Amino acid sequence: MLSHSEASEKFISDAERTDWHDETLWFVRAKRDKASKVLPEWEAMREHASQIKDHTLANLGEYLQAFEAKAIANGIKVHWAADAAEHNAIVHSIIAAQGSKTIVKSKSMLTEECHLNDYLASKGIDVVDTDLGERIVQFRNEAPSHIVLPAIHLKKEDVGETFHQHLGTPKGNKDPQFLTEAARQHLRGHFLASEVAITGVNFAVAETGEFVVCTNEGNADMGAHLAKVHIACTGIEKIIPKRADLAVFLRLLARSATGQLITTYSSHFHKPREGQEMHIVLLDNGRTRQLADPKYKNSLKCIRCAACFNTCPVYRRSGGHSYHQPVAGPIGSILAPNIDKKANADLPFASTLCGSCSNVCPVKINIHEQLWFWRQDLMEAGLAPAGKTIGMKLMAFTLANPAIYRIGGSLLRRFSALLNTSLNPWYKQREMPEAPKESFQEWYKKR
Amino acid sequence: MSARDQILGKIEPLEPIKHPGAFQGASEDFDFQASLAVVGARVVTSSELEEIFPGRRRYDKTLDGLSLAEIEVLEIDGEFGVAENGAIWLTEEAMPHRVAPFICQHLVINVKKIVPHMHAAYEELGKVKSGFGLFLAGPSKTADIEQSLVIGAHGARSLTVVIRS
Numbered sequence: 001m002l003s004h005s006e007a008s009e010k011f012i013s014d015a016e017r018t019d020w021h022d023e024t025l026w027f028v029r030a031k032r033d034k035a036s037k038v039l040p041e042w043e044a045m046r047e048h049a050s051q052i053k054d055h056t057l058a059n060l061g062e063y064l065q066a067f068e069a070k071a072i073a074n075g076i077k078v079h080w081a082a083d084a085a086e087h088n089a090i091v092h093s094i095i096a097a098q099g100s101k102t103i104v105k106s107k108s109m110l111t112e113e114c115h116l117n118d119y120l121a122s123k124g125i126d127v128v129d130t131d132l133g134e135r136i137v138q139f140r141n142e143a144p145s146h147i148v149l150p151a152i153h154l155k156k157e158d159v160g161e162t163f164h165q166h167l168g169t170p171k172g173n174k175d176p177q178f179l180t181e182a183a184r185q186h187l188r189g190h191f192l193a194s195e196v197a198i199t200g201v202n203f204a205v206a207e208t209g210e211f212v213v214c215t216n217e218g219n220a221d222m223g224a225h226l227a228k229v230h231i232a233c234t235g236i237e238k239i240i241p242k243r244a245d246l247a248v249f250l251r252l253l254a255r256s257a258t259g260q261l262i263t264t265y266s267s268h269f270h271k272p273r274e275g276q277e278m279h280i281v282l283l284d285n286g287r288t289r290q291l292a293d294p295k296y297k298n299s300l301k302c303i304r305c306a307a308c309f310n311t312c313p314v315y316r317r318s319g320g321h322s323y324h325q326p327v328a329g330p331i332g333s334i335l336a337p338n339i340d341k342k343a344n345a346d347l348p349f350a351s352t353l354c355g356s357c358s359n360v361c362p363v364k365i366n367i368h369e370q371l372w373f374w375r376q377d378l379m380e381a382g383l384a385p386a387g388k389t390i391g392m393k394l395m396a397f398t399l400a401n402p403a404i405y406r407i408g409g410s411l412l413r414r415f416s417a418l419l420n421t422s423l424n425p426w427y428k429q430r431e432m433p434e435a436p437k438e439s440f441q442e443w444y445k446k447r
Numbered sequence: 448m449s450a451r452d453q454i455l456g457k458i459e460p461l462e463p464i465k466h467p468g469a470f471q472g473a474s475e476d477f478d479f480q481a482s483l484a485v486v487g488a489r490v491v492t493s494s495e496l497e498e499i500f501p502g503r504r505r506y507d508k509t510l511d512g513l514s515l516a517e518i519e520v521l522e523i524d525g526e527f528g529v530a531e532n533g534a535i536w537l538t539e540e541a542m543p544h545r546v547a548p549f550i551c552q553h554l555v556i557n558v559k560k561i562v563p564h565m566h567a568a569y570e571e572l573g574k575v576k577s578g579f580g581l582f583l584a585g586p587s588k589t590a591d592i593e594q595s596l597v598i599g600a601h602g603a604r605s606l607t608v609v610i611r612s
Contacts, residue, residue, distance in 0.1 A: 024594055041472050051467040061458040074578075080451040132600060133591035149591065156593045176595040184601060191601070192516060208575050218549045218587040218602025225546035226512050236454065241466060243575070247565035248470050250582070251531075261485060261532035262565075262584050265549075265602070271578035273545050284450075288457035297461070 001324055001343070003385070004350040005425070008318035012429070021153065022316040028149075029310040031259025032360065039251075049248050050364035053301035056241055057291060063206040063239045064282065070209025071280060074271045079281045084114035087283045091116060091198065091231055092123055094279055098229050100125065100196045104187075106213070106220035107131040108200030109147050109304060110233050110283060112326035113339075116198075127198075128190045130219040132183050139166045145320025147327055148257050148306040153319050187219070197223030201234035201280070202303070203249060207242045210270040211280060214253065214263040221267055229277045232269070236282050237291075237300040249303060252362035256305040290338045295373045299334050301363040306331075308357035308367055314350050323347060330357035334370040337378070345383040348374035387423075409439050474531075475563045479610075482533035486585030487598055488606040496555065496609055503555060510543040512550070521551035525583075527560040528608075529568050534582035535608070536568065545579050549587070554603040556583070558610050 002010070012018045036042045056063055068078045081087035087110075095103060103120075105111065105127050117127045117138075129138045133150035137143065139162050144150030151159065160174035169182050199220045204211040211232055213220045224230040240249065254260040272278035291297050309315045309329035320328040325336045325344065330351060336344035348371045357367040378384045379392065398405050412418055416435040420427045448456075480490050491499065503520035504510075510518070523542055525535035535556050539545050548554055562568050568582075587602030598604060 027594070040474060041470075044472055045470065048467050048470050051464070054464045055466045058461040058464045061455050061460065064455065064458075080449065080454055082450040082453050086450055130601070131591070132589045136591065149594070151591050152594070154593075156595070159592050176592040177597050179592055180589060180597040180600060184599065187601060188516075192513060210575060216587070217589050217600035219600070221549045221581075222546065222601050225544070225549065243572070244469060244566070244569040247569045251565050258590075261482060262529075262534050262582065264486070264584050264586070264588055266534070266582040268575075268580045270575050270580070273539070273578065282454070284454045284457070288454060291461075292457070292459060 002322075003346040004318065004322050004324070005346065007322035007324065008350075009428075011319040011322055012317060017155070018317055020155070021319060024152065025310045025316045028258060029307070029360070032256055032307055032310065033259075035255040035259040035261065039255075045248050045252055046362055046364055049252055049362060050301065052240060052245050052248070053363050056239055057237070057297060057300055060236065060239065060291065063241060064236055066206040067204055067209055067239055068282075070206070072209075074209045075278070076209065076272065077277070077279045079279060081281055081283045081285070083285050084283075087114045087233065087281055087285070088116050088119040090281050091233070092120060092125070094229060094231055095120070095125055095196050096123075098196055100194070102126045102128060102190070102194060103196040103198065104128050104130050104190050104194040104223040104227070105198040106200065106215060106223055107134055107150070108198065108233055109144075109326050110200060110235055111198065112143065113285065114283070116233075128187070128194070130187050130190065130217075130223055131215070132180060132217060132219075135183060135187065136162060139163075143321065143326060145328065146306060146309055147304055147329075148309075153321065188222075191222040191226055194223065194227055196229045196231065197227035198231045198233060199224055201232050201238050202253070203246060204234055204239050204280070205241075205243050205246065206239055208270065210243070210268050211238075212246060212250075212266060212268050214250075214266050216260075216264045218265050221265055224267075224269070225273070228275070229279070230269075230272070231279045231281065233281045233283065236284055236287050237302075253303055253305055256307040256360065256362040286339045290335075296334065296338060296370055298365050299331065299338075299367075299370060301365050302331050302335075303363060305362055307360040307362065311356045311360050313352060313354065313356070318350065323350065330367045330371065331365070334367060334374060337374050341378065341381065342383055345378050346385065348372075348378060349385070349388065387425075406439075406441070413437065413439070470566055473564045473566050477530035477563055479528050479530040479533065479561045482530060483585070483608055484533075486533040487588060488533060488585045488608050490608050490610060493609055493611065496607065499607070500553070500555060506541065507543050510547070512544045512546045515544055515547055515550045518551045520553045520555060521547060522555040522557070523548065525556045525558045527562055527568070527571055528558040528610075529563075529565060529582070530561055531564040532584055534568075534584040536572065536580060537583055538577035538580040540577060548581075548583060549602040551603055553605045553607070554586070555607045555609065558608055559612065561610075
């Protein structure tokens with residue numbers, strides 16, 4: 001597997017596409033700014049949402065049990081899964097009981113986290129992703145590169161070619177309207193035929209036992225309402241206490257994500273429809289471990305709006321796939337090391353620590369601070385990249401020894417070529433300024 | 448030990464933090480019709496509606512999920528609209544089937560009441576009365592191909608709203 005910096009190097013080798021990616025995501029960030037600034041209460045709402053999430057996490061066990069009791073009373077079957085394997089087995093057993101071979105699924109980053117599609121494929125079950133962006137990347141055997149805009153790394157020419165290969169659209173047709181219509185017709189067939197539908201969950205309400213799913217396309221609803229069996233998969237952190245709390249979260253979510261006033265559909269599933277089976281799977285998969293760590297527990301407040309992706313100077317110029325995780329960007333970089341420290345040791349370093357992520361986060365997660373905490377933990381655990389460890393030790397030694405600092409400085413000023421070597425990644429793809437002739441100290445003494 | 452007990456066993460209560468209560472201080476100055484335009488819906492009068500969609504279908508309990516796929520234009524009643532974002536609250540009681548507002552090609556919704564914002568909307572909703580309900584704001588849309596907005600992804604291709612006082 002390539003590290004974030006290695007994969008980024010490949011991504012930015014196409015300068016034109018990198019600029020396009022950067023500008024497109026910045027445009028989404030600008031839409032978020034516009035949508036939030038028309039509300040004078042925006043900052044108060046962020047604080048309010050943050051406090052609701054803090055309160056929920058402080059009482060998560062109670063709220064989960066309250067949700068479970070209400071959901072059962074509503075006729076929903078509640079399942080608990082300690083890890084990804086257990087989650088996948090539960091989902092499979094429900095599908096197997098139905099005897100289905102093809103099922104539809106709307107966007108769920110949690111099922112990506114569990115690699116559910118691969119697991120079900122190994123059991124002979126074909127999963128059709130129904131979100132347009134997800135269907136595009138599924139055809140291409142790729143992972144989503146963004147949690148809200150799964151195919152944002154692709155140009156319309158790429159999508160046209162993919163649809164030509166998989167849906168038989170005319171070669172060379174790259175018109176978004178035409179391609180979307182082709183996907184509509186193709187997926188409508190699956191919606192009408194599928195007996196099982198899987199959806200994600202945006203919010204699960206402890207007070208009522210209902211869950212809310214937000215989409216713009218309507219694909220979650222098309223699947224869930226036509227299927228005999230609806231399986232909703234959720235992380236345990238998606239619980240909120242009260243129904244009225246949804247007001248503040250629905251106001252924040254779409255405005256933060258895409259600058260929309262609200263998603264087109266915000267569906268409240270309270271009871272299965274007559275004759276339907278409705279299941280909800282509550283997944284832990286490391287979330288309780290994250291909750292128990294005061295440094296990182298705030299990451300569980302995330303509502304998956306991806307505002308931190310769109311604002312991040314590193315994400316915008318390195319692309320989602322460089323993060324080699326289903327949730328990329330700044331939030332992914334603080335979630336992933338909790339699941340596998342070693343495999344994701346590069347991610348907390350994929351940041352400038354500029355803090356823009358924390359500034360736009362609708363639930364006020366201290367993302368950039370947690371990136372910095374992870375760096376410390378990874379260094380201590382000896383998991384940081386070797387070059388970084390040596391570099392840091394050398395730097396610490398030099399800064400602690402004034403004499404060596406002065407000698408080193410004067411050497412490097414005279415022989416600046418020493419810095420410009422393949423060992424120094426800071427010189428890659430960058431034009432660096434010339435070193436000055438004298439140091440500040442030398443200049444000051446002469447005055 | 449079951450996964451349930453395992454998970455609940457691992458969750459230690461943290462230092463108590465109070466729920467902040469109901470949100471106070473929401474702006475009230477929103478225009479429902481302007482928001483509908485932003486989300487891509489059009490507003491017409493009831494006589495205009497007769498001209499545009501003379502052959503539309505009304506609520507009919509005999510329609511099941513699959514037969515609804517054949518319907519070109521469906522008219523249903525919304526409970527109320529939300530001025531800040533153009534969303535309309537719909538419940539399954541007002542639809543022939545839960546999939547109705549998604550599967551028809553064109554959707555018409557009648558709205559009689561308007562509340563200013565989402566906080567007022569949930570106050571209006573009060574306790575859960577319906578097995579399924581949703582806020583619907585405009586026609587189905589996507590921007591998944593190069594961020595180009597396309598109306599009519601999987602759900603209705605257009606939304607027409609009639610405000611009846």
